[in-house]
Amino acid sequence: MQRQVNTYFMQHLQALISSLGAMWRAPLASIMTLLVIAIALALPAGLYVFVHNMQTITQDWQSGAQLSLFVKDDVTDARAKIISQEIKTYPGVGDVQFLTRDAAFAEFKTLSGFPEMLDTLPDNPLPAVIIVHPTFTDPMLLQKLEKTLKAIPEVALVQLDMEWVQRLSALLQVGEKIVWILMLFLCAAVVLIIGNTIRLAIFNRQDEIAIIKLVGGTNAFIRRPFLYTGIMYGLFGSILAVIMITGALLVLGNPIESLASAYQTDYKILGLSIGKGLDLLFLGTLLGWLGAAIFVHYHLKRIEP
Amino acid sequence: MISCQHVTKSYPGGFTALNDIDFELSQGKMAFLTGHSGAGKSTLLRLIALIERATRGKMIINGFDLNKVSGHHLPYFRRSVGVIFQDHRLLMDRTVFDNVALPLVIAGFSHYEIKKRVQAALDKVGLLNKISRFPVALSGGEQQRVGIARAVVNKPTLLLADEPTGNLDPIISADVMKLFSEFNQVGVTVLVASHDLDLISTMSYPVFVLEDGRLCKDK
Structure with a gap:
């Protein structure tokens, strides 16, 4: 039993390391994929931050109604x-x-x-x-x-x-809906990007997969490194997305503060909270896994020794 | 152990590669399978290794009824069979050690155990000194011996070899065949497909002859 548990963790560790190794060996391709994923995730997340800020501002206005x-x-x-x-x-x-x-x-x-x-x-x-x-x-x-x-x-x-405040708040509700729709589309994009990356990785390692199947590798064993690759792409991509948003907010912070002070208000721009940031990392990781899982399942079936 | 009863393999389009084969090889025995190119030697080996499935007939290999070995059990069946190909099918971007270790890594052996067994297998085929080389740096005969080491490292009960000496010169071919008979002496069932009749005749093992998909005789 102990040996089986150890084996299980060893194999997962090996799969993780081999997936990281594969990303490391093709740095340019990996970075480009990561950037595409990061941008796809940063777009809706950034828009969310914008809408969230606008909602906070108009709430202040409404309380002055x-x-x-x-x-x-x-x-x-x-x-x-x-x-x-x-x-x-x-x-x-x-x-x-x-x-x-x-x-x-x-x-x-x-x-x-x-x-x-x-x-x-x-x-x-x-x-x-x-x-x-x-x-x-x-x-x-x-x-x-x-x-x-x-x-x-x-x-x-x-x-x-109140009418203009109401209109603005309605507009922001539309904005929020747009964020969700955009989120949905770009999540699908992330799944496809990762899926395509995995497809290429499988294609490059076709011979190896055939041989592993030949000497008795289970499907789970063959899938594992690819799933980890997807998870790593999703995780690193979303970390990059968080960095992008934080960077953009740093750049925007000062101009917005001076804009606010010009309107005699003291508004501090709201960044991505730690909770929302973690949500984004979780979402990215989940999408990475999902993209890999779908495409690995589809392509591995076709490779036989 | 190999037991085939009325095994037929036909492909879409009507080509029948194997026709009603009855074939037995008891546990611990060794035999040759011979015949012209296209007679069905490779097909029979592929059916036994469950790389392909028979169209009709019953096959019992190592106690597995192949008609009942489905997706989930397939890898475990394959672990009980070592297969050697003419083109040896090594991973060219991995060292000799990694190639031979592959079946053990898959089966989840510990590092210590993997090292010990890989060294033993490479020692057996005489390539311990090439353990950290890449396959491209090896000769054809050496590559084939790496393939053999990989096939036996997991201690399978059945060893299948498809034209293992096809690309090798006679002296090295004899060495390779000698290796097979040594494995057989320690209890492994061995079936070697070969058309090298001269070499086969120097060894005293039963020979099965395939001709146009039929098993003609065994001597």
């Missing part, structure tokens, strides 16, 4: 203030600010940049405003809140400045 309630002109400031305090008790409402007509006019004067001209107006044209900060960011819930607030008789208009 607010509803502006314009109070009808015939409502007194005192009444409007009472309403604003009532709104504060609504579920999902965090902070509520009340701007009287005068306060709104004063704010507009300072922001507009031409206060003298506004002084010439005979009357204050602005309504009183209640600004509602919700505690959630979900577009559906926001719309529900918008409806509730619209139903208050003293409120003339509710403005939810």
Whole structure:
């Protein structure tokens, strides 16, 4: 039993070493294959990082969402203030600010940049405003809140400045779907690339395979080095993909930070997390094994002594 | 042990290579198989080694019923049979040691055991001093002896040789044949296909003659 277990591990080790040796002996071909695999894996993974970053940014924006309630002109400031305090008790409402007509006019004067001209107006044209900060960011819930607030008789208009954020978030959802579709296609590409590499390796070692079969090599024994070759290509290719993405983020990091600071935000670009990086390595290894397994199974059957 | 009953091998297109062969070789015996080119010698050996399958008939080799040896058991059957080819079929990019070690590596022997057995097999065929050479650096006779060492290193109970002396000069051919009879003396069943009638006649083993796919006589 012990001997069998030892033999089993010895044979796996031999297969692993022989597959690494074969890659090492043809460095140019191996590197080119690895690069193709790495690029195929880095493309969807990089796109994922991009979409993930965009989602994080827009989430920040969404949390800054607010509803502006314009109070009808015939409502007194005192009444409007009472309403604003009532709104504060609504579920999902965090902070509520009340701007009287005068306060709104004063704010507009300072922001507009031409206060003298506004002084010439005979009357204050602005309504009183209640600004509602919700505690959630979900577009559906926001719309529900918008409806509730619209139903208050003293409120003339509710403005939810969310539409463009919603559109962006919908766009990002499309982006996420594209990442998945791209992932699927490029995973298939990786399987085919590795499969083709294995096919060539089998073709080059046809005589050897025939002789191994002749002297009693089991199919598992013959398959093993090729499976390890596939696994190694997948693993090294995905390591290379992680390096590529990390490198690209390093290059992009500084420009993005200065871009963010130009917009008075302090945004740090999100890289590939360790978990996602490990996922990528696992995926690459799995695809390598899969590509090798499919093609080895298909081609070994045809080689007989 | 070889036992063939009513063995027929025909190929698609109607060519019959072997026709109703009855053939027995008991455990520990040695025999020659002879006949013209195309008489079916190689085909019979390929059927016995289960490189090809008979179209009809029953074959019992080393206790295996070949009709029942399927995919999974095939490698284990082949390990009990050593096969030697005219073109020796060595791996040219491996050393003599690696070539001879191949059946042992496949069977999962330990390093120590592999080294010991490969050295013993190469010593037996007189090539211990060429252990780390590559086959291209060897003469035809030496390459053939490496092939023999590979066939016997796993201590098979049956040894098949297909024209092992086909490319060799008479003196070396006699040496190779002598090797086979030495293996036979330690209990290995040996079947050698050869058309070298002069050489065969110098040795006192039964001779089976194939003619157009039929076994004509045995003397």
